[in-house]
Amino acid sequence: MKDKELVIVRAISSASLFCSAGLALVLAVKLLDVVWAAAFVGLAAVAVGSRALATRLYQRKKSVDWLLSVAILNFVLIAELALRVIDFEYIAKIEFGYPRPVGAWDYEPHEELFWIQKASAPGVNALGFRGDEIPVPKPPGVYRIAFLGDSVIAEGYPTVVERILNETYAEAGQAFESAELAVHGYTSHQGVALSEMYGTVLEPDLVVVQFGWNDHWQAYGSIDAEKTVRVSDTPVARLGDWLYRRSRILQYVTWLGHSLSGANLPIGEVRVPVAQYRDNLEQIVSIFAARDVPVLLVTAPTVHYRLGVPDYLVELRFVENKASSVALHKRYNQVVRDVGREKGVPVLDLETEMDKLSDEELEAAFTEDGIHLSAQGKELVGALVSDYVSVEKNKQ
Numbered sequence: 001m002k003d004k005e006l007v008i009v010r011a012i013s014s015a016s017l018f019c020s021a022g023l024a025l026v027l028a029v030k031l032l033d034v035v036w037a038a039a040f041v042g043l044a045a046v047a048v049g050s051r052a053l054a055t056r057l058y059q060r061k062k063s064v065d066w067l068l069s070v071a072i073l074n075f076v077l078i079a080e081l082a083l084r085v086i087d088f089e090y091i092a093k094i095e096f097g098y099p100r101p102v103g104a105w106d107y108e109p110h111e112e113l114f115w116i117q118k119a120s121a122p123g124v125n126a127l128g129f130r131g132d133e134i135p136v137p138k139p140p141g142v143y144r145i146a147f148l149g150d151s152v153i154a155e156g157y158p159t160v161v162e163r164i165l166n167e168t169y170a171e172a173g174q175a176f177e178s179a180e181l182a183v184h185g186y187t188s189h190q191g192v193a194l195s196e197m198y199g200t201v202l203e204p205d206l207v208v209v210q211f212g213w214n215d216h217w218q219a220y221g222s223i224d225a226e227k228t229v230r231v232s233d234t235p236v237a238r239l240g241d242w243l244y245r246r247s248r249i250l251q252y253v254t255w256l257g258h259s260l261s262g263a264n265l266p267i268g269e270v271r272v273p274v275a276q277y278r279d280n281l282e283q284i285v286s287i288f289a290a291r292d293v294p295v296l297l298v299t300a301p302t303v304h305y306r307l308g309v310p311d312y313l314v315e316l317r318f319v320e321n322k323a324s325s326v327a328l329h330k331r332y333n334q335v336v337r338d339v340g341r342e343k344g345v346p347v348l349d350l351e352t353e354m355d356k357l358s359d360e361e362l363e364a365a366f367t368e369d370g371i372h373l374s375a376q377g378k379e380l381v382g383a384l385v386s387d388y389v390s391v392e393k394n395k396q
Helices: 002-029 034-059 065-085 158-168 188-198 235-246 248-261 274-289 311-315 322-343 350-354 359-364 375-395
Strands: 107-110 114-117 142-149 175-182 206-210 218-220 266-270 295-298
Touching: 065 248, 142 158, 142 188, 158 175, 158 375, 188 274, 206 274, 206 375, 235 248, 274 295, 274 322, 295 322, 295 375, 311 322, 350 375
Parallel strands: 142 175, 142 206, 206 295
Antiparallel strands: 107 114, 218 266
């Protein structure tokens, strides 16, 4: 048995030596990262020492059992550090859409919404959305606009709308407030859930609804309507979550398992098929109509039609190909117009409005992905939404 243990210790130590020395060389020569290189040199020294000591103890007929644990721990530590060096992360069960948000670990599972932002995260309110706390009941004299949407709104223009309207109506003493119910990766599926959860509670005077992008991204595992999320708050579950968030090895093993099972491959369907997208928008309209709250549907503008679809959307498998991406986006925006016409709901057609811009102006209104709005684009869209709100408010 001791012969076998010696062989195992020497094999693991040799593998550790090879990996750590190689990584140290790459980090020192290619990446010029002296700190990480020194760490791997230290681990290489541990591997050399473990191998030499195992041989010496074996020759003296002493146990090498404890060195086996040292060798395994050393190898695991090398793997963990290597994954950290290449910045490997894998957040299971959360399909953010594109792009993955900064601070993605500040999100947590939610059974109805799939995920929300942690209320403890910077700039996040108690409901799990960006922005200040939303007082309930609504303060007297406040005109509250609820925004349902994805990262375009979560990173976008509601604060611009709030600022413009408060400046416009300052002398009249009218206060306006934006309530963002938008998170990276959300689809109209979550929009329906949000409408049911907060449609009455937040007392909105107007609801602005803009989805589309994540709805027609490729689905993984299942479409949104068939996804299930189980949230457990037991001590064991909390410990497991704590360990998973801090161990790149656990994340890698999970990623590997999902990859081998095909869970990391698109299923040949989009997250919200077009018929369900139409149904979701109709449900949102109906939920607020039952509360006599007006809804403004908004189409999602883009530069993709004129300036092209970025390569990485195909490479990262959010879309099957560029042609299908363009066709789907146009189709989903048309659904917004159709629902507006059939339900008698106004539509702010940002796709058409922004298509009036020149190529230079259009490009300047978006970030590099052609999806999210730049600071200039937020001002432009914020002004258009504010103009609509002014007209709508004057009717009331």
